[in-house]
Amino acid sequence: MNLFFSETDKMCQVISEEYHLLQLMSRFGISLGFGERTVREVCEEHGVDVATFLAVANFIKGGEHTAAYFIDKVSxxxxxxxxxxxxxxxxxxxxxxxxxxxxxxxxxxxxxxxxxxxxxxxxxxxxxxxxxxxxxxxxxxxxxxxxxxxxxxxxxxxxxxxxxxxxxxxxxxxxxxxxxxxxxxxxxxxxxxxxxxxxxxxxxxxxxxxxxxxxxxxxxxxxxxxxxxxxxxxSDTPAPDPERRDDTLSEREKEIVGCVVRGMSNKEIAEKLFISVNTVLTHRKNIARKLAIRSVSGLTIYAIVNGIVNIDEIDLK
Ligand SMILES: [Fe+2]
Ligand SMILES: [Fe+2]
Structure with a gap:
């Protein structure tokens, strides 16, 4: 979809192009004085969700047909x-x-x-x-x-x-x-x-x-x-959380990573955590999507670096 504004645009140019967006600054708690920073940089600096800012900015400029693109992206x-x-x-x-x-x-x-x-x-x-x-x-x-x-x-x-x-x-x-x-x-x-x-x-x-x-x-x-x-x-199947678009693992997902890298099977993980095997599989799918890591060896590195397991708990053979 062709949007009017994107996260890589400079914030000052966005405002110059559509002065009505000045209202957004106080409503999102953003102060002026952007310098050459982009929309993403300014939003991140002020703790503002970038997708939501862009959704509103594009709506104000382009009207309701821009909304569909952002519905599953906004916070x-x-x-x-x-x-x-x-x-x-x-x-x-x-x-x-x-x-x-x-x-x-x-x-x-x-x-x-x-x-x-x-x-x-x-x-x-x-x-x-x-x-x-x-x-x-x-x-x-x-x-x-x-x-x-x-x-x-x-x-x-x-x-x-x-x-x-x-x-x-x-x-x-x-x-x-x-x-x-x-x-x-x-x-x-x-x-x-x-x-x-x-x-x-x-x-x-x-x-x-x-x-x-x-x-x-x-x-x-x-x-x-x-x-x-x-x-x-x-259902006990974890559904996608619309407020959670980052790569951070939930506590449950970390637990599952810990089990996987210790060599446990899906069935063993399900029994240990009192959940169904299907739920374990859904968690593993979400973990792979979030981390872009599918292999056990890759997950092992992730788990060690992030303190989910100690190196001496892992069978490296
Ligand atoms: Fe209202
Ligand atoms: Fe209203």
């Missing part, structure tokens, strides 16, 4: 953190700022109608709806997904329920903008009103993208996670 945890930061930005900064500007723009006119009051009422209702929407995600949806990441399913909630009820919060802003443009008669101070309207257009588009990231990236990634947890819950 759901990193995505939640990004969405929470975005909520804080909308609720604590952008919307209060918009309200202040709008109030100052319409208060400057000697309007004898009730339209300015109704506009502010409309805005406050919209603000309340956005607050409820985002707080519900912060308080219900994200904690549900956090529990999922720890392997716990819920009997009363799932991501499809969230998805079915996920409203497009930008729509009401579109209405407000149209009401002002069509029905509000501005006085002399049109600059203030234009500036307030410009902010509304901007916010509408940011909210639209935010919602779309939740619909096209977050929801499908959580569905994958749900499948993964369900598989784990109903």
């Amino acid at each position: 759901v945890r990193a995505l939640i953190s990004y969405l929470e930061q975005a909520h804080a930005y909308f609720l604590d900064f952008q919307l209060p700022e918009m309200r202040r500007k709008l109030l100052s723009a319409i208060a400057f006119d000697n309007d004898t109608t009730q339209v300015p009051i109704l506009i502010m009422k409309f805005f406050d209702e919209f603000y309340g709806e956005v607050r409820n929407h985002m707080q519900s995600e912060n308080r219900r949806t994200f904690p549900y997904v956090e529990a999922l990441l720890e392997g716990r399913l819920s009997e009363t909630y799932n991501i499809s329920m969230y998805s079915r009820n996920h409203d497009a919060i930008d729509k009401r802003l579109q209405e407000l903008k149209n009401i002002i443009i069509k029905y509000y008669k501005s006085g002399k101070d049109t600059q203030r009103l234009s500036s307030a309207l410009f902010d509304i257009f901007n916010c509408e588009s940011e909210l639209h993208v935010h919602n779309a990231i939740e619909d096209y990236l977050f929801v499908p990634a959580v569905k994958l996670l749900e499948e993964c947890v369900r598989t784990q819950t109903h």
Whole structure:
């Protein structure tokens, strides 16, 4: 798939090409001053998951069709953190700022109608709806997904329920903008009103993208996670962990490496660890994939170097 941005691009060029990505910096906790460093280097320096950063960056630039490529690559945890930061930005900064500007723009006119009051009422209702929407995600949806990441399913909630009820919060802003443009008669101070309207257009588009990231990236990634947890819950076969894309072995996998290099058969390992032979085979497959080592002699070197076994435990003949 042709992506707009990749991990080897220089971060400064990425931002110059799409200035809307500046929002990502605070939401991912990345400070400016990138120098010549690449996206990967900057993300690693700030402890940000590179795939998740690229997923959001490409989405903002290219829209929803870029999401499919990243669904099985993003870190759901990193995505939640990004969405929470975005909520804080909308609720604590952008919307209060918009309200202040709008109030100052319409208060400057000697309007004898009730339209300015109704506009502010409309805005406050919209603000309340956005607050409820985002707080519900912060308080219900994200904690549900956090529990999922720890392997716990819920009997009363799932991501499809969230998805079915996920409203497009930008729509009401579109209405407000149209009401002002069509029905509000501005006085002399049109600059203030234009500036307030410009902010509304901007916010509408940011909210639209935010919602779309939740619909096209977050929801499908959580569905994958749900499948993964369900598989784990109903079988002793270790399922692929979507948050675990690195080469680090789990404690269980290390145990199995230890058994293999001590010369134990799959059946002996299964009996020792109280698991099925099939489970041992799946672990061995995962170990081979993670380490790119298939031979026992290769695993032996790995086990010695990483302190999984002592050299005197190994029969080197
Ligand atoms: Fe949200
Ligand atoms: Fe949402």
